[in-house]
Amino acid sequence: MAQPRRVRLRHLLAAWSIAVALVLMWQMLxxxxxxxxAAEWEFDAFGHYYPALTYLLLVVVLGSPILWLIRGRADEELPGRTFIRTLLAVAIGCAVGSAIALATAIAQPDDSGNAARIVVGSPSAEGAATGAATLVGDVIEGRVAGLSENLFVARRSSRFAPIVSPGNRGSGETVRYFVELGGGNTLARARSDGALRGILKSQALPGELVRLFRYAGIDVARDYRVLFATRDSLTWPYRVIAVELLLVALLCAIAALGMHLHRERNRQAGGKILPD
Incomplete structure (x- = not known):
């Protein structure tokens, strides 16, 4: 009975680790x-945020019961198949996560089709659909917030400003719209009539910028929207996460392959290996 119970426990622990990985993947995206x-703590402590590394560390810590699956005796010299399979499982999980992040990027709206014209502060601005849009309003250029992201595979600086109803200049108004700024805080894709053309996305500001705007006294609506200048800037975080997770998957797969080859060479040489 001990062996079936051990197998069932392994399955339960594996299911727990998979659930942790999926929940953290959703939270990262x-x-x-x-x-x-974790991201806000990293920005405060180091000035950087490493999503793939943070994700992997949290999966290991919160999914630590999986370590029970790969433990071995202290006198054993080489990792057994369970440890190699665990590395392969991590590689597959990160590869799947990379595919999910890439699919999320592909699924983001673009600026094709007719752009909805939205006058900020008007009844039509409440709950406006995402996608191609033209915003009419006043940008509060004195309340610009920026963020520099230095990640493993890429880096960028982005700036955003609130946009409020025409003529209001933000006096006591709950801010429901933000606009991405170009270089030198110039308005991205501003039209000759002063309207702004771009891609509208719901709740798309980096979380630390939302916190910064609120600390500055701006009343940010819960269901706010962001007007991005291009689809590249909108999908950039998802694409970076996809690349970083893919790199982690490749590293784990290479490590598993190296351990497997080492194990087989040791087997052929008559060395001691872990039981399967």
Whole structure:
């Protein structure tokens, strides 16, 4: 009975680790929960945020019961198949996560089709659909917030400013729209009539910028929207996460392959290996 119970326990622990990995993946893509808290702590402590590394560390810590699956005796010299399979499972999980992040990037709206014209502060601005849009309003250029992101595979600086109803200049108004700025705080894709053309996305500001705007006294609506200048800037975070997770997957796969080859060479040489 001990062996079936051990197998069932392994399956339960593996299911727990998979659930942890999926929840943290959603939090990383949506900037929610523990991943958001970890990101803000990293920015405060180091001035940088490494999403793939943060994700992997949290999966290891919260999914630590999986370590029970790969433990071995102290006198054993080489990793057994369970450890190699665990590395392969991590590689597959990161590869799947990379595919999910890439699919999320592909699924983002673009600026094709007719752009909805939205006058900020008007009834039509409430709950406006995402996608191609033209915003009419006043940009509060004195309340620009910027963020520099130095990641493993890429780096960029982005700036955003609130946009409020025409003539209001933000006096006591709840801010429901933000606009991405170009270089030198110039308005990205501004039209000759002063309207702004871009891609509207719901709740797409980096979480630390939302916190910064609120600290500055700006009343940010819960269901705010961001007007991005291009689809590249909108999908950039998802594409970077996809590349970083893919790199982690490749490293784990290479490590598993190296351990497997080492194990087989040791087997052929008559060395001691872990039981399967």
């Amino acid at each position: 949506a900037y929610r929960g523990l991943m958001a808290l």
